[in-house]
Amino acid sequence: MLVYQDLLSGDELLSDSFPYNEIENGMLWEVEGKWVVQGAVNVDIGANPSAEGGEEDEGVDDQSVKVVDIVDTFRLQEQPAFDKKQFDAYIKKYIKNLVPKLESEKQDLFKKRIEGATKYLLSKIKDLQFFVGESMDDEGTVVFAYYKDSATDPTFLYLAYGLKEVKC
DSSP, rough: EEEEEETTTOOEEEEEEEEEEETTTTTHHHHHHEEEEEEEEOEHHHHHHHHHHSSSSSSOOOOEOOOOOOHHTOOEEEEEOOOOOHHHHHHHHHHHHHHHGGGGHHHHHHHHHHHHHHHHHTEEEEEEEEEOOOTTTTTTTTEEEEEEGHHHHHHHHGGGGGGGEEOO
């Protein structure tokens, strides 16, 4: 199994269990998330509570919640939305912190292509949700999510150059 860690914070943000599509010249990875129900598991053991003098619900308070699989799996933490000015400030700081951590041949490609990815994200800024890894490092890679074409499940966008592949 492959896990993708944030180069800046070390947080696990994605794994190969979630296939991705490269967009914007490979600068962004697009990953489909899914809403899943977590919690309340109905186990039928074949017993008939009413025949045994029991109640239908014996006081067990099963709570089920809907979560997004990617957010839950990698314990992503939602952050307040950015406006364009905050996004610009974040991206400038992110580029400054990330470039020295990239291999030299990747640095040039990153610098050439980041503008296109930034414009793509800015075009969706009002529709985006913002997530960081479990450590909540605000200087780490932000994961973006939005609902594509009125979909019921979110689509996540990862800044590909900010991820490091680790074999588990």
